[in-house]
Amino acid sequence: xxxxxxxxxxxxxxxxxxxxxxxxxxxxxxxxxxxxxxxxxxxxxxxxxxxxxxxxxxxxxxxxxxxxxxxxxxxxxxxxxxxxxxxxxxxxxxxxxxxxxxxxxxxxxxxxxxxxxxxxxxxxxxxxxxxxxxxxxxxxxxxxxxxxxxxxxxxxxxxxxxxxxxxxxxxxxxxxxxxxxxxxxxxxxxxxxxxxxxxxxxxxxxxxxxxxxxxxxxxxxxxxxxxxxxxxxxxxxxxxxxxxxxxxxxxxxxxxxxxxxxxxxxxxxxxxxxxxxxxxxxxx
Numbered sequence: 001x002x003x004x005x006x007x008x009x010x011x012x013x014x015x016x017x018x019x020x021x022x023x024x025x026x027x028x029x030x031x032x033x034x035x036x037x038x039x040x041x042x043x044x045x046x047x048x049x050x051x052x053x054x055x056x057x058x059x060x061x062x063x064x065x066x067x068x069x070x071x072x073x074x075x076x077x078x079x080x081x082x083x084x085x086x087x088x089x090x091x092x093x094x095x096x097x098x099x100x101x102x103x104x105x106x107x108x109x110x111x112x113x114x115x116x117x118x119x120x121x122x123x124x125x126x127x128x129x130x131x132x133x134x135x136x137x138x139x140x141x142x143x144x145x146x147x148x149x150x151x152x153x154x155x156x157x158x159x160x161x162x163x164x165x166x167x168x169x170x171x172x173x174x175x176x177x178x179x180x181x182x183x184x185x186x187x188x189x190x191x192x193x194x195x196x197x198x199x200x201x202x203x204x205x206x207x208x209x210x211x212x213x214x215x216x217x218x219x220x221x222x223x224x225x226x227x228x229x230x231x232x233x234x235x236x237x238x239x240x241x242x243x244x245x246x247x248x249x250x251x252x253x254x255x256x257x258x259x260x261x262x263x264x265x266x267x268x269x270x271x272x273x274x275x276x277x278x279x280x281x282x283x284x
Contacts, residue, residue, distance in 0.1 A: 005037025007213040012044045013055035016263035017062045020247045026283045027244050028215040029068050041074040046201055062264040066274050077201055084196035087204050087234055096150045098126035099142040101135050121185025123148060144190040151229055163228050167242035169221035179228040187226050203227050207236040218243040
């Protein structure tokens with residue numbers, strides 16, 4: 001797919017959509033229409049422990065109710081695991097990733113005990129070969145982590161990386177932004193039990209689908225820093241980013257599934273029309 005302006009809405013079917021999702025989807029859809037471009041839907045369902053078919057069906061129903069249209073068919077990440085595996089195999093072959101056997105709890109404890117506490121990003125490295133073989137033989141779980149040290153050697157330094165921000169980050173950042181992948185440390189790219197992780201799947205999908213613009217909430221602004229280094233390592237294009245504000249409720253809390261924010265289905269059940277909601281969100 002090629003277009004001068006191509007963007008997407010990429011929800012995970014781990015629950016029902018709420019106002020915040022509607023705002024993000026409408027922001028991307030409206031931008032595509034204004035530019036005479038294309039808008040697509042991508043279902044990011046790689047978390048097989050939490051994603052449900054009924055949530056995916058509800059996403060499609062809610063977006064259609066809002067009046068959105070997208071290129072068919074929608075890409076479902078679970079149908080394309082071979083694409084992500086090929087990218088991971090490439091990084092493995094170049095020794096840009098390593099197996100990490102530490103649990104999240106162990107890493108959190110290490111970070112908290114570091115001089116800078118929680119602000120210190122995790123950076124590790126591969127185990128000694130014999131130790132790794134013993135752990136693999138015992139069937140211990142591990143994650144594939146990006147080695148920032150190896151990536152820096154590969155690229156000749158990280159300071160050469162940047163991306164274009166046409167929206168605004170949490171601190172109002174815009175324009176050409178120097179990428180700081182070190183802020184995220186050695187991020188997880190895949191897990192033995194769950195397969196590919198978010199960052200790797202997203203950069204592969206955005207490249208394969210020819211994404212020119214990534215429009216999403218400013219809570220994902222730091223993700224652009226991580227994704228920029230993966231794009232450089234895999235030889236993938238870098239889209240233009242537009243991070244938008246996050247909607248908040250009357251108490252100033254951002255809408256979130258975990259906080260049981262009112263869902264679009266519940267809003268519809270109250271008799272609110274799609275036009276009413278679009279107007280409330282500033283789109284009609």
